[in-house]
Amino acid sequence: MNLNYPIELIPDKKxxxxxxxxxxxxxxITEGDDLDEALLRAADALxxxxxFYTAAGKALPKASKPKRGQHTVRPCAQACIKLGIYEAMRVQxxxxxxxxxxxxxxxPQVDRLLDLHHASRLEHAETALHALGRRLDVAVA
Structure with missing residues (x-):
């Protein structure tokens, strides 16, 4: 599941x-006073x-392929795992x-597992993925 979303950075000339x-x-949509702040806020906005999609039970938007040199933003690692569990549940x-x-x-345990702002234990996420016939693969780049 690809959650690296390309972004458009629009400079505010004034x-x-x-x-x-x-x-x-x-x-x-968000903004920042400089590039670093804009990218940091972009992850939170994403x-x-x-x-909103998970609350409505909708499919997550597919991330398009970025253009050469285009920045991408993804949710934090824990949110990515939780979104992977959500999407596996939705598809099945x-x-x-x-x-x-x-x-x-x-x-309440399942609710916390799917809450993007709750710090869930990794082994709980792996157990849930296993129950859905999925597994967690980790890569460090």
């Missing part, structure tokens, strides 16, 4: 800084926008109650 938009996620038609049953968990 005030300085940048506006950041995501061609694949139109709900995500996570927030993707939460597995509801939270079914995942809780498969794992022998209570519903």
């Amino acid at each position: 005030a300085g800084g940048y506006t950041v938009t995501f061609p694949d996620v139109p709900e995500a 996570e927030t926008a993707l939460e 038609g597995v509801r939270k109650s079914e995942l809780a049953r498969r794992l022998g968990w209570h519903m």
